[in-house]
Amino acid sequence: MLFLLPAGIFYGMRDLKNFKKLIDSPKRVVITTHYKPDADALGSSLGLAEFLRKKKHNVSVITPSDYPDFLSWMKGNDKVINYEANGNQEKSAKLIEKADIIFCLDFNNLSRINSLGEKVQAASAIKVLIDHHLEPDNFADYEFWSTEASATSELVYDMIVALGEKDLIDVKIAENLYAGIMTDTGQFKHPNTNRNVHIITAELMEIGADVSKVGKLIYDNNSIDRLKFTGFALSKRLTVLPEYNTAYFVISKRDLAKFNSKTGDTEGLVNYALSLKGVIFACLISERNDGVRLSLRSKGKFPVNKFAKENFDGGGHRNAAGGTSDLNLENTVEKFIGLLPKYKHLLIKNFKKEIKI
Numbered sequence: 001m002l003f004l005l006p007a008g009i010f011y012g013m014r015d016l017k018n019f020k021k022l023i024d025s026p027k028r029v030v031i032t033t034h035y036k037p038d039a040d041a042l043g044s045s046l047g048l049a050e051f052l053r054k055k056k057h058n059v060s061v062i063t064p065s066d067y068p069d070f071l072s073w074m075k076g077n078d079k080v081i082n083y084e085a086n087g088n089q090e091k092s093a094k095l096i097e098k099a100d101i102i103f104c105l106d107f108n109n110l111s112r113i114n115s116l117g118e119k120v121q122a123a124s125a126i127k128v129l130i131d132h133h134l135e136p137d138n139f140a141d142y143e144f145w146s147t148e149a150s151a152t153s154e155l156v157y158d159m160i161v162a163l164g165e166k167d168l169i170d171v172k173i174a175e176n177l178y179a180g181i182m183t184d185t186g187q188f189k190h191p192n193t194n195r196n197v198h199i200i201t202a203e204l205m206e207i208g209a210d211v212s213k214v215g216k217l218i219y220d221n222n223s224i225d226r227l228k229f230t231g232f233a234l235s236k237r238l239t240v241l242p243e244y245n246t247a248y249f250v251i252s253k254r255d256l257a258k259f260n261s262k263t264g265d266t267e268g269l270v271n272y273a274l275s276l277k278g279v280i281f282a283c284l285i286s287e288r289n290d291g292v293r294l295s296l297r298s299k300g301k302f303p304v305n306k307f308a309k310e311n312f313d314g315g316g317h318r319n320a321a322g323g324t325s326d327l328n329l330e331n332t333v334e335k336f337i338g339l340l341p342k343y344k345h346l347l348i349k350n351f352k353k354e355i356k357i
Contacts, residue, residue: 019142020163022126026056027100030125034107035114036263037067039218041106043180044130044152046076047173048103051160054168060095064113068264070221074179075172083116092116099125106152108136108145130155133316134305147317150192153180157200174209179218182211186271187219190319229259233269240276244340245351247273248283250333256286270295280351281343285332292325292332302343302350311339 031049033041042063049059062081071077083092096102096116102125104110110117120127121139129140132149149155157177160166169177181201185193188201205211233249240247249269259265266286273282274297281302284295294312296304298319305321308314314323325332340347 015142016162019128022101023052023055023057023163026058028095028098029057029059029101029103030095030099031059031061031103031105032113032116032120033063033105034112035064037063037065037071037106038267039071039183040151040153040180042067042071042074042077042080043176043178043183044105044156045103046074046080047153047176047180048105048130048156049076049079050170050173050176051156051165051168055165060099062092062095062116064116066263068267069262070218070264071179073217074176076176093119096120096123096125099123101126101128103128103130104140105130105156106133107131108133110137110139130159135315148194150190150194150197151181151184153177153184154197154200157204158196169204169207171208171210174204174207175214178204178209178211179214182215183218187215192317192319223262223265225260226262226265229255229261229265230269230272232259234272238273240273240279241337241340242278244281244344245279245347246281246283246340247276247279248285248333248336249273250329251284251286252329253287253289256288266295270297273297274299278351280354281347283336285329285336287329292327292329294323294325294332294336296321296323298350300350300354302347307339307343311335 029052031045033045045061049061052059060081061076061079062083065084066082081088081092083089096119102120102123104127107113108131110121127140128142129136130144130152132147132152132155134147136145144155144159160169181197185197233251237249237251238247251266266284270282270284273279280299282297286293296308298304303318305316305318308316308321308323312323312325314321316322327335
């Protein structure tokens with residue numbers, strides 16, 4: 001069914017009343033999110049977890065992997081189960097098997113949580129999807145989904161409000177959700193920064209969220225290795241292709257090892273390339289132990305989600321997407337560059353629109 005949320009935006013969920021009845025009595029709950037969670041994935045998951053704990057549910061948050069250390073301040077972080085950590089696979093499997101409800105946040109396909117996906121799929125639990133990415137798989141019993149939302153954290157907030165339980169959102173929950181909204185809107189610079197975003201941000205501040213503190217914890221909390229790595233990447237690993245209004249980084253495993261890189265140290269790097277004058281398409285190509293990954297960003301209407309889906313088994317949003325490559329680093333770079341002529345007309349067209357603003 002469709003129902004109208006306070007900010008005036010329609011979201012779909014099948015039978016909100018039944019969902020409310022479902023969560024009004026204590027259950028065994030598992031919340032999971034995508035591999036290498038970012039601030040929105042973790043903030044929405046931990047915000048929802050704290051809300052459900054207030055309703056006396058037994059809640060476990062399971063992440064498919066580790067996540068950046070600069071997110072460790074979030075309320076509930078100390079209870080997170082990292083599936084990849086030693087001894088947690090069996091524990092996670094048992095929690096999923098015994099769960100009454102499994103919430104899947106900030107991803108739309110069970111393949112995004114790797115081997116956890118098979119366990120979630122096989123579980124008898126009622127499954128709830130909360131997400132804002134395109135083309136979700138129909139694996140959930142309840143869907144709280146909209147591509148109009150800037151972040152999954154926005155959807156979690158709207159869902160709690162629609163359930164009539166805004167009073168359960170305390171300062172810590174508000175700060176977790178604010179972190180997700182702030183980062184997924186690029187500090188309120190991306191085109192997804194709509195009216196609802198500002199309304200919710202104001203309401204989170206009214207609850208007591210310290211937005212200055214949250215911003216500093218995420219953006220002003222760098223290690224010296226990360227800063228040196230960023231300088232190295234900018235001076236040695238950035239390539240600009242003016243004829244395609246494109247810029248890209250190529251980062252090898254050796255580069256990452258040289259600067260003792262940790263999870264999250266490359267986050268935001270691609271935005272430096274996008275910030276260049278004349279660039280509307282940016283890419284970070286990084287070599288990892290599990291393969292080569294691409295992080296894609298764009299300005300205007302150049303659809304990096306389609307680029308990722310068509311060429312690198314990926315997807316995401318129009319201006320922010322990701323993909324993977326089964327080729328080695330060198331061949332992936334060659335493939336990426338070789339694709340640009342195919343998109344040249346669209347890139348130039350969108351660049352001309354951008355400079356008219």
